[in-house]
Amino acid sequence: GAGVSQTPSNKVTEKGKYVELRCDPISGHTALYWYRQSLGQGPEFLIYFQGTGAADDSGLPNDRFFAVRPEGSVSTLKIQRTERGDSAVYLCASSLLRLAGDNEQFFGPGTRLTVL
Amino acid sequence: AQRVTQPEKxxxxxxxxxxxxKCNYSYSGSPELFWYVQYSRQRLQLLLRHISRESIKGFTADLNKGETSFHLKKPFAQEEDSAMYYCAHAGGDSGGSNYKLTFGKGTLLTVNP
Incomplete structure (x- = not known):
């Protein structure tokens, strides 16, 4: 079946603009995650959804970042008043939340965001 | 805060x-550790997890709690193993939140012919 998909694959915007990044998880996966990967770094956790609700948003860097998952499937990461430091690859992952240690997260291809 | 260290870039x-x-972690509880791999122009994918004790593509990784390490090993490297490898830990500081992956910075492995 289809894996996790993310759109757009690339997004170039200007400082101060608003952007939305979309994630389509694997069908049936109840858990959805957003990570951010800056150049030369590993992915960093942003937010986790279980169903429709954000169970943990402790990784969101500030209140310019917000994410929703209104129907428990597709999720949108929203960034207001973008800054150059927001430039990164934004990764989405989904999983069947099973037993501890058996939580394989399936990653999407990422959206490369560039803020000029 | 928990940390995952991959000393070799x-x-x-x-x-x-x-x-x-090499991969070292800092966590006081029972760790849940993974290796993820990203081949050129492909997405990040799970290679192996310590809980299953399996060998994937000839790779193995043993959890050493005394040294807080989870090194990835392969006896005979192949050219197709060239990729970026990330060690990751699942879990928060309090021992819960085992959904949250903390990644190391990654090691780029190049296998020359």
Whole structure:
């Protein structure tokens, strides 16, 4: 079946603009995650959804970042008043939340965001 | 805060040579550790997890709680093993939140012919 998909694959915007990044998880996966990967770094956790609700948003860097998952499937990461430091690859992952240690997260291809 | 350290940014070996990618973690509880791999122009994917004790593509990783390490090893490297490898830990500081992955910075492995 289809894996996790993310759109757009690339997004170039200007400082101060608003952007939305979309994630389509694997069908049936109840858990959805957003990570951010800056150049030369590993992915960093942003937010986790279980169903429709954000169970943990402790990784969101500030209140310019917000994410929703209104129907428990597709999720949108929203960034207001973008800054150059927001430039990164934004990764989405989904999983069947099973037993501890058996939580394989399936990653999407990422959206490369560039803020000029 | 928990940390995952991969001390080598780059690792280059010849085909057929043994390879070891190092990973150390800082966590006081029972760790849940993974290795993820990203081949050129592909997405990040799970390679193996310590809980299943399996060997994937000839790679193994043993959890050493005394040394807080989870090094990835392969006795005979192949050119197709060239990729970016990330060690990751699942879990928060309090021992819960086992959904949250903390990644190391990654090691770029190049296997030369």
């Amino acid at each position: 780059l690792l280059s070996v010849f085909k057929g040579a043994p390879v070891e990618l």
